[in-house]
Amino acid sequence: MTLSPTPRSTVKRGHKRAVTERTALHSVLDAALVCHLAVVVDGAPLVLPTGYGRDGDTLYLHGSTGARSLREAVAGVPVCVAVTVLDGVVYARSMFGHSMNFRSAVVHGVAVPVTEPEAKLHGLRVLTEHLAPGSWDYARQPTTKELAATSVLALDLTEASVKVRSGPPGDHEDDVAANDRWAGVLPVRAVWGEPEPDPTLVGGWDVPPHVVTRSRASSAGGPLG
Template sequence: MTQTAPSKRTQVGRLPKRGDYSKETIHGILDAAFLCHVGFVVDGQPFVIPTGYGRDGEILYIHGSAASRMLRNLEKGVDACVTVTLLDGIVLARAAFHHSMNYRSVVMLGTATLVEDAETKREALRIISEQIVPGRWDDVRLPNDQELKATTVLAFPIDEASAKVRTGPPADDEEDYGLDIWAGVLPLSLQPGTLIPDPRLKSGIDVVPTYRVGLQ
């Protein structure tokens, strides 16, 4: 496990004991999800855009339409903040003030780089696809040259990042533990449902049973 020193920008200020700067924790959280939120500012106006991603080592790949305002600005080297959050439970305390949530989150700061090499771009798209639905990439028609041209892929470094994690039961004031009020944790998880076939699916095509959503 490698412990990275937090930068001044990623140092956890509020409840610092929940901060974690190890690559093991940061990578683990990133690998357990596939949806991030990208924050950036253009002409003084802040934007926060949700998008899918895939991790490869110390790089987070994001992609979208070449006409995307977010990607067009990020490829210029605009400072960005990328966040990923996994909600694990609602913490129900005896006092309203001490209600909380159990969560795992990562905050990354930096600038993105445009992926221009065609082979690297294809590989980045495979990584993103496999993070969302492992195994799907090998079963579909791969992007052609025109589709690649219409798609922008950016590489975001994971070298300035921090994780923040809360686990466990509520932390009530000592005098409240004797109250006749139920307290504990309501676990939450995002679970895939039953697949719904495309109405235009050809007959005789069965779903691949190994498909699973990349959620942990």
């Protein structure tokens, strides 16, 4: 399934890096923890980092970012969301050829507040399980008051673009032929550290399995937000 490109979601520059498979979009969104949400406020752009989670072709956004006025500004108006995973720095022979290896997704749409209680709980579950897999069943469930204080937005993934750069530098053939400088890629990835227990815990606590499992799963491309 392709990404149903519209003019604004069609990658114009570096189109060789554009990827049009929907699975690629999902893969990028699933690989990071932080998105950057942009909205127009008083005619000027505003971009803020926030948490998100994906369920099928719906992106749930943590809407409690910024002031109440911002939450209101975001609801029901066009937004743009970007998720970027950095995979490496590309050291070319030429300064001009220096680049980054990355995977990025950009989504355009209207963020709809999720207010119906069942739907909101579902959205929160998706958000929580993306941020902290296993926590939904482990942690104390939200009270009515906490639910009311939480804002969840839903964004359809229909209009989206994906861009990927991978592999070695793309130096000009003259630079390659000269063979007078090193070139290559320095990969970068995110790794989990050791869990740090809350100092207010009383008694001997084992770190629960859902946290242990994650802290040991650092070999794959991790969350770079």
